[in-house]
Structures are given as structure tokens and as C-alpha cells.
Amino acid sequence: MQANVLLVDDETEFALALAERLRLRSYDARAVFHVEDAIAAVQSASPDVVLLDFRMPGMDGIEVLKIIKKIDPTIEVIMLTGHGDVRSVEEAIRNGAYEYIMKPLDLGELIMKINNAKKKRNSIS
Amino acid sequence: MTAMKCWEVFQCNKQACPAYGSKDLKCWLFSGTHCREAIQGKFLEKMEMCLDCEVLNENKDFDAMKATLNAVNKQFKEFVRIIGERENELGRMSIELAISLSEVFEGLKKIASGDPTVRLDERSDIELISKLKHFVNVTAQEIGGIVDQSHEFAIVLAELFDVLHKVSKGDLLARVSGRSQVELLESLKTVTNEMIESISKEITRRERAETELKKAYDKLERKVEDRTAELRRINEKLWHEILERKKAEEELRDAELRYRTVADFTNDWEYWETPEGKLRYVSPSCERITGYKAEQFIEYPGLVSEITVPEDKNIWASHHHDALDVLGHRDIVFRIRRQDGQICWIEHVCQPVTDNKGTFLGIRASNRDISMRRQAEDALRKSEHLLLQAHKMEALGRMAAGVAHEINNPLAIINEKAGLMQDFLEISGDFKQNREKFIGLINGIFESVKRCRTITHRLLGFSRRIDVTFEVIDLNEIIREVLGFIEKEMLYRNIRLELHLQEDLPKVFSDKGQLQQVFLNIVNNAVDAVEKGGLIEVQTDIKDEDTVTASIKDNGPGIPQNILSHIFEPFYTTKEKGKGTGLGLSISYGIIQKLGGAILVQSEVQKGTTFIVEIPTKAKTG
Numbered sequence: 001m002q003a004n005v006l007l008v009d010d011e012t013e014f015a016l017a018l019a020e021r022l023r024l025r026s027y028d029a030r031a032v033f034h035v036e037d038a039i040a041a042v043q044s045a046s047p048d049v050v051l052l053d054f055r056m057p058g059m060d061g062i063e064v065l066k067i068i069k070k071i072d073p074t075i076e077v078i079m080l081t082g083h084g085d086v087r088s089v090e091e092a093i094r095n096g097a098y099e100y101i102m103k104p105l106d107l108g109e110l111i112m113k114i115n116n117a118k119k120k121r122n123s124i125s
Numbered sequence: 126m127t128a129m130k131c132w133e134v135f136q137c138n139k140q141a142c143p144a145y146g147s148k149d150l151k152c153w154l155f156s157g158t159h160c161r162e163a164i165q166g167k168f169l170e171k172m173e174m175c176l177d178c179e180v181l182n183e184n185k186d187f188d189a190m191k192a193t194l195n196a197v198n199k200q201f202k203e204f205v206r207i208i209g210e211r212e213n214e215l216g217r218m219s220i221e222l223a224i225s226l227s228e229v230f231e232g233l234k235k236i237a238s239g240d241p242t243v244r245l246d247e248r249s250d251i252e253l254i255s256k257l258k259h260f261v262n263v264t265a266q267e268i269g270g271i272v273d274q275s276h277e278f279a280i281v282l283a284e285l286f287d288v289l290h291k292v293s294k295g296d297l298l299a300r301v302s303g304r305s306q307v308e309l310l311e312s313l314k315t316v317t318n319e320m321i322e323s324i325s326k327e328i329t330r331r332e333r334a335e336t337e338l339k340k341a342y343d344k345l346e347r348k349v350e351d352r353t354a355e356l357r358r359i360n361e362k363l364w365h366e367i368l369e370r371k372k373a374e375e376e377l378r379d380a381e382l383r384y385r386t387v388a389d390f391t392n393d394w395e396y397w398e399t400p401e402g403k404l405r406y407v408s409p410s411c412e413r414i415t416g417y418k419a420e421q422f423i424e425y426p427g428l429v430s431e432i433t434v435p436e437d438k439n440i441w442a443s444h445h446h447d448a449l450d451v452l453g454h455r456d457i458v459f460r461i462r463r464q465d466g467q468i469c470w471i472e473h474v475c476q477p478v479t480d481n482k483g484t485f486l487g488i489r490a491s492n493r494d495i496s497m498r499r500q501a502e503d504a505l506r507k508s509e510h511l512l513l514q515a516h517k518m519e520a521l522g523r524m525a526a527g528v529a530h531e532i533n534n535p536l537a538i539i540n541e542k543a544g545l546m547q548d549f550l551e552i553s554g555d556f557k558q559n560r561e562k563f564i565g566l567i568n569g570i571f572e573s574v575k576r577c578r579t580i581t582h583r584l585l586g587f588s589r590r591i592d593v594t595f596e597v598i599d600l601n602e603i604i605r606e607v608l609g610f611i612e613k614e615m616l617y618r619n620i621r622l623e624l625h626l627q628e629d630l631p632k633v634f635s636d637k638g639q640l641q642q643v644f645l646n647i648v649n650n651a652v653d654a655v656e657k658g659g660l661i662e663v664q665t666d667i668k669d670e671d672t673v674t675a676s677i678k679d680n681g682p683g684i685p686q687n688i689l690s691h692i693f694e695p696f697y698t699t700k701e702k703g704k705g706t707g708l709g710l711s712i713s714y715g716i717i718q719k720l721g722g723a724i725l726v727q728s729e730v731q732k733g734t735t736f737i738v739e740i741p742t743k744a745k746t747g
Contacts, residue, residue, distance in 0.1 A: 011534050017541035024548045082533035083526055083585055103537035104578050107544055 003118035006047035007031040008038040008064065009080060010057050014103075018051075021107065027114070035059045042071050049098075049117045051110075053080045054088060062092055069096040074124050076117035080105070129183040172197060218251060225254035232261045241269030274307055281310040285317055297325035394471075394492040397478065400485055402426055414471075414494045416464025434460045434468060444473070458495070470496045510690075521694065521711070529581035536577050543570040583712055595744050598637050600673055601626045601665055607644040608663065611652060619657050625664040630673055634744045639716045643724075646709035647677045647736045654681030654734065668739060672722075676737045683730040692726065 005027050009015040015031035022029035030045070032038045035056050042050065050068055054061035065077050076098040079089065089100045098117045101110055131137065132145050139145060175181065175193060232243040243265045245258040284301055291299035300321065301314040388395050388408050394415065395408040404426045407419040415432060422428050433441045437459035444457045456474040463469050475490035547567045550556060556563075608622065615622055651661045662678040684692065693714040710724075717724050721741045728734040 011538060014534065014538040014541055017538065017545045021541060021545050021548055024545075024552065082537070083530040102582070103533045104540035104574050105537065 002026045002028065003048040003114055004028040004045065005030070005114060006038065006041050006045065006050045008035075008050060008056065009033065009053040010055075011053070022111075022114075025111065035064055038064060039067055039071070042068050042075065046072055047075060048121050049114050050075055050077045051080055051114075052077050052097075053082075054092075055082070062088070062095060065092060065095050065097055074121050076121050078110075078113055078117060129180060131180045134180045134183055221249065221251055222254065225249055225251065225258065229254075229257055229261055232258075232265065236261075236265050236268055239272075241265045241272055277305060277307055277310060281305055281307075281314065285313065288317065288321065292321050292324065297321065297328060392493075394494070395490070396422065396492075397487055397489050398426065399487040405487065411492075414463075414469060414492065415461060429461075432461045432463075434462055436460070468496075469494055470499045517694070525584040529584040532577065533581050536574055536581070539570060540574045543567050543574070547571075595634055596637060597632050598635055598640065599630075600633055600640075600675060600740065601630055603637060603640050604644055604663060604665065604675060607641055607648055610645060611648060615652060615661070618652070620652060620655055621658070621660045623660065623662040625662065627665045627667060627673075630665050630667065631742050633673060633740050633742050635720050635740060636716075639720065640740070643713040643716050643738065644675065644677070646713045647738070650709065651677050651679040651681070651734075651736075655679050656681070671742055672739050673742060674737055674739050676735055678733060678735040680733040683732055684726070684728040684734055685730055689726065689728055693724075 002025070005019075005022055007015045007019050007022075007029060009031070010033050012031075012033050015033060019029040019031040028047075030041065030047075032041055035058055038050070038052075041047070052061055052064060052068070056064060061079060065079070068075055068077055073096065077092075077096065079092045079097050079100040080103060081089065081100055082103045089097075092100060098120065099113045101113060132139075132142070137145070172193075181190065228245055232245050235243045244262055247255050247258045247262065249255045249258065281301075284303075288299045288301050300318050303314075305311045305314065388406070389410075391408055391410055393408070394411040395406070396411070397405040399405050404423045407422045409419050411422060412418050417428060417432070430438070430441055440457055440459045456472070458470065458472050461469050461471055472493045472495045473490060474493075475488050478486040478489045480486055547564070550560065550563055550567070604624075604626065608624075648661070648663070655661060660680045662676075664676045664678070666674045666676070668674050693710050714724055717738060717740070721744070723739045725737040725739070726734065727737070
């Protein structure tokens with residue numbers, strides 16, 4: 001069974017398109033555009049993998065990561081970044097992020113990372 | 126017997142003698158004759174001679190001798206009588222003489238005791254006594270007269286002394302009175318009175334003259350005093366002026382010494398050029414700046430021009446000409462070659478010198494050695510440039526990162542939407558019309574996104590947000606690999622490549638991938654710059670024990686100065702549209718800075734460009 005993926009990005013167009021592409025590939029993918037929706041979705045749906053943008057309006061991506069990990073430490077989070085800030089990536093990984101990927105992303109690379117994350121979660125839980 | 130003749134006995138030949146040849150043969154001695162060489166004398170002497178006479182003896186004439194003795198006897202008797210008479214007379218005369226002399230002595234004694242009244246009886250048989258007595262009487266009479274006159278003389282002289290004494294005391298009216306029987310005294314009185322009169326007049330005249338003289342003297346004295354005072358004032362003024370002048374001269378000397386000392390010890394090379402082009406003064410400091418002594422410049426003023434470097438001779442010549450023609454402040458900067466061959470930068474400032482009438486006295490110039498300042502200025506300019514560049518790069522980096530991030534998001538949307546379109550095409554088997562064309566278009570979008578992503582990722586790399594990986598690297602090997610990438614293109618364009626790789630080049634501890642990117646960018650630029658058949662030279666060197674260099678030189682058109690300062694800025698390109706992003710050099714600059722190295726560029730229009738990359742052998746991140 002394919003992973004349950006939650007996409008969190010305020011770039012609606014991007015998030016919707018990517019979610020649909022993942023669904024076309026049999027992933028249970030859903031996109032949310034606000035932090036509050038993301039937290040609610042994590043609490044209600046408990047996704048395998050969260051694709052989380054670093055820059056969210058109202059709250060920094062790292063903070064959102066910490067909340068997600070607090071709700072469910074087994075959820076794997078892949079950070080989406082538009083600027084490849086090494087220090088931010090390092091900080092995210094220190095706070096439990098599984099991986100990061102730069103926009104515009106390569107779908108093959110993303111799917112590989114999602115699958116690896118799902119595997120990791122399955123091995124833990 | 127024949128009588129011997131005297132001339133025979135004495136063998137006399139004096140024929141003039143009256144005895145010579147006489148026949149009576151008488152004795153010429155008693156006859157008053159002169160004979161026998163001036164034998165002559167009184168009777169007794171003749172007698173003695175007669176008795177010794179050789180003629181008498183020879184002749185033995187006794188008669189003659191008797192006659193002679195008779196004559197002698199007769200003479201003696203006469204003598205005795207005469208003597209008797211004379212003795213009587215003498216006795217008588219002696220008595221009278223004694224009496225008379227006694228009277229005379231008595232008379233003289235009285236006269237001597239002051240009694241001139243003596244009178245003697247002048248009668249006497251002896252004439253001498255009569256005369257003597259007469260003489261005594263006359264003398265007594267004369268002395269009596271003299272005594273009388275002496276009394277008158279004494280009285281008159283006393284009166285004269287009295288008058289003269291009064292006169293001497295100032296009584297000019299005193300006169301000698303009375304008359305005198307003595308003519309001399311009368312004359313003396315007269316003369317004295319006349320003399321007193323004369324003296325009185327003379328004194329009066331003299332007193333008047335003296336008064337006048339005193340007046341004149343006082344006047345003269347006042348004049349002298351006035352003149353003396355005037356002279357003193359003039360003298361004081363003169364002395365004051367002399368002191369002032371001395372002081373001024375001392376001040377002048379002091380000032381000259383002070384200014385000369387200042388000029389001599391000034392750090393700058395000072396000189397004063399006369400309107401005739403001669404050097405009136407050159408400060409000793411010229412030797413420190415130029416290596417030449419002041420005397421050398423004074424002897425040969427053209428030395429300044431001679432040691433000016435050929436490139437700056439025109440600056441010096443035209444300035445020098447101007448300075449002499451135009452009265453105004455001038456300054457230039459030029460270079461000279463010192464005596465030891467070193468180049469020295471000179472800041473030359475000059476201005477005309479005029480006297481207080483405005484007459485042009487020449488040019489006063491100051492030459493300052495600004496070599497150190499120039500070096501410092503160059504270093505400062507370079508440093509400022511580097512700082513400015515760094516600030517610019519930092520700002521641009523931040524901007525680039527921001528731009529990259531902002532572009533990445535819409536780019537991600539494009540990417541995903543195109544991906545979704547591709548997904549739909551693949552899923553939907555019904556869509557057959559123009560299907561391939563759509564797929565081609567979507568792939569075109571993907572290609573563009575990919576290209577954009579390359580740009581944004583490079584931009585992010587430029588802003589140093591991409592991590593570096595350090596490892597031990599052979600710089601020569603990296604260069605060979607990079608050249609391998611574009612070897613074919615160079616071959617195709619007939620570009621000649623010359624490699625001068627230092628064999629024992631130390632390994633560097635750096636980021637291989639990023640160095641490859643840097644060299645690829647620079648070599649690509651060189652390839653783009655040269656024409657077909659151009660030349661690219663790549664060389665590696667050891668700069669020092671901590672740094673190695675790689676230089677890429679092309680013989681392309683070169684980069685103009687106004688462009689050279691912009692080539693490291695992002696998006697700055699001189700390439701045709703679509704051929705370059707304008708990021709290659711800016712990214713290379715960022716990478717090399719991050720790796721602790723430096724990129725230098727030297728370019729000359731129409732000759733070519735050389736990029737020199739300095740890389741530290743040990744990790745030294747910027």
C-alpha cells in the first residue's frame with residue numbers, strides 16, 4: 001500500500017498539482033495550505049509522510065515540524081525548500097525531519113524519498 | 126907768517142860775505158859783522174866766541190887778543206860807573222815811590238770805604254807817581270759823581286717801583302712825577318709813564334676786546350653747545366639706526382639661518398629656479414629622494430628633466446614651460462629614475478616668486494617623494510575596491526538568493542502543472558490528436574524549467590548557500606579534466622591550446638567539483654573570446670608555500686577598462702543573448718572566495734585577457 005502523504009504549502013497551485021500527481025501514482029495525497037489545517041490533518045489522519053514547506057505564513061516550517069513531531073513522532077517529514085539554505089536544512093534534520101528536497105523538484109527523486117520515509121516509518125511503528 | 130884767513134879755516138865759499146877776500150884781516154866779530162852762519166850775540170857772548178875762535182887760535186894773533194882785552198876792560202869800567210849812578214837814582218826813587226804809594230794806598234782806602242772826597246798832591250819827580258795820583262783823584266771825583274747819581278737812581282727807582290706797583294694793582298692813573306737831572310732817569314720816567322699810558326690803553330682796549338671776545342666766546346660756546354647737542358642727537362639717532370640696522374641684520378641673518386635650516390632640513394626636495402633657468406637654491410634633501418647631490422643640480426639644472434622617466438617627460442617639459450611663462454600656482458605628478466635606478470613618484474608644486482615691485486624672480490618649487498603614498502593609495506584603492514566588491518557581491522548574493530527563491534516557487538508550479546499535464550496525457554488513451562505534439566510541448570516546458578532550475582541553483586550557490594566538500598586535490602588533474610570537456614569544441618574551432626603545468630605542484634585541500642566549475646567557466650569564456658585559430662595558454666605555478674596559481678590566458682579582443690570592473694557582477698554578460706547567463710564569473714568569484722583564494726584579471730584591449738586563480742594549499746574558507 002502506497003504511503004499516505006500530506007502536502008503542506010501555501011503555494012496552492014503547486015500543492016494541488018503535486019498532490020494530484022501523487023494520487024495519479026496511487027499515493028493517498030492531500031494538500032493543505034495553512035498551518036492550522038496541517039496540524040488538524042496530522043491529528044485526524046495521521047499521514048505516513050508530510051511534505052512541509054520551510055516558509056509558511058504565520059509560522060516557520062521548523063516550528064510546524066516540531067508540532068507534527070510532538071503529535072506523532074513516527075510521522076516522517078520531508079522539507080520542501082526554495083532556497084537550499086544548508087543551515088535551515090541542518091536545523092530541520094536535527095528536529096526530526098527525514099529529508100529535504102529543493103523546488104522545482106524532480107518527481108522521481110521525491111517519490112523515492114517518500115517511499116524511503118514510508119519504509120522507515122513502517123520499520124519503527 | 127901768513128895769517129890764516131877765516132874762509133880758509135872754515136873752508137867757506139860764501140863769496141858774498143864782506144870778510145871773504147878782504148885784505149885787512151880784521152875780526153869781523155867785533156866789527157859788527159855777521160859770520161859763521163849767523164853767529165851773533167851780545168858782548169860777553171862775542172867774547173866767549175872770540176876766545177874759542179879757531180881763526181884766532183890758528184893765527185895766534187896776540188896783538189889782536191890784547192886789543193880785544195883792552196876793549197873789554199874799558200867796557201867794564203863804563204859798566205861800573207853806570208851801575209853806580211843807577212843805584213843812587215834808584216835809592217831816591219825808591220823813597221819817593223814808597224811815600225807816594227803810601228799816599229795813593231791811603232787815598233784808595235778812603236775811596237773804598239765810601240769817601241770820594243779824597244784829593245792827592247799830584248806833584249812828583251816820578252812821572253808814574255804823578256799819573257797814579259792823578260788817576261786816584263780822578264777816580265775819587267768820578268766815584269763821588271757816581272754816588273750822587275746812585276742816590277738819585279735809588280729815589281727815582283723807588284718811585285718807579287711804587288708807581289709800577291700801583292699799576293700792577295690796577296691803578297692805571299698812577300704816574301711818575303718830578304724831573305731828574307739824570308737824563309737816563311728822566312727818560313726812564315718818561316718811558317715809564319708812556320708805557321703805563323700805553324699799558325693802560327692796551328688794558329682798556331684788551332678789556333673791551335676781552336668783553337667782546339667773551340661775548341663772542343659765549344655766543345660761540347652756545348653755538349658749540351647747540352651744535353654739540355645737535356651732534357649728540359644726530360649721533361644718538363645714528364647709533365640707534367646702527368643698532369637697529371645691526372638688529373635687523375642679525376634678525377636677517379637669523380631669519381636666513383632659520384629659513385635655510387628649515388629648507389635644508391625639510392623632507393621635500395626644494396629648489397628656486399631663476400628666470401634664466403639657473404638653480405639658485407637646491408635643498409640637500411634632493412640627495413635622499415634622487416640620489417644626486419644638490420651641487421649636481423646647481424651645476425646642471427637640466428638634470429631634473431634628464432632623470433624624468435621617458436613616459437613623463439612630456440608632462441615635465443610642458444609644465445616646466447608653462448611655469449616660466451605663466452605666473453600662477455602649478456602642480457604635477459611625475460616619475461623620476463633615481464641614481465640607483467629605482468623609480469620614484471614626485472609630487473611637484475611650484476609657484477612664481479616676485480619681489481615687492483612685482484618683478485619676476487623665478488620659480489619656487491617643492492618636490493615631494495610620494496612613492497610610499499602612491500603605494501599606500503594603490504593598496505587602499507585596491508582594498509577599497511575589494512571591500513566594495515565584497516559588499517556588492519554580498520548584496521547581490523542576498524538579492525540573488527531572494528530572486529532564486531521567489532522564482533523557484535512559480536517554477537515549481539509550472540513544473541508540477543506540466544507534470545500533471547504529462548500524467549493526464551499518459552493516463553488518457555483517448556487523447557490521440559496532436560498527442561505527440563503536446564508531449565513535445567510539455568517536454569519543452571520541462572527543459573525550460575530545468576534550465577531555470579540550473580540558474581536558480583547557481584544563484585543560490587553564488588550566495589554561498591551550497592555546502593562545500595574539502596578533499597586533497599591535484600590541481601593539474603582538475604585542469605586536464607576540465608580541458609577534456611571542451612577539447613572537442615576547441616578542436617572544432619581550431620583553437621590552439623598550450624599547457625604549461627608545473628610538475629611538482631603541491632596538492633591543494635579544496636572542493637574539487639567547485640574548482641572544476643570555476644575553471645570550466647573561465648576556459649569557456651576564453652574559448653568564446655578567441656577567434657578561430659586563437660590561442661589559449663593554461664599554466665600552473667607555485668606562488669608561495671601556501672598558494673598555487675592557475676592562469677588562463679587568451680589572445681582574444683581583451684576587456685575594456687570600463688567593463689573590467691563589472692565582469693564579476695551576476696547577470697553581467699557581453700555574450701550574445703542566450704549564450705551566457707552572466708553568472709559564470711560571479712559564481713566563480715564566490716566559489717574562490719569561499720575556498721579562501723582569489724581571482725585576478727589582467728586585460729589589454731586587442732591583446733587578450735589573463736585570469737589568474739590563486740588557491741590556498743590548505744583549507745581556508747572565506
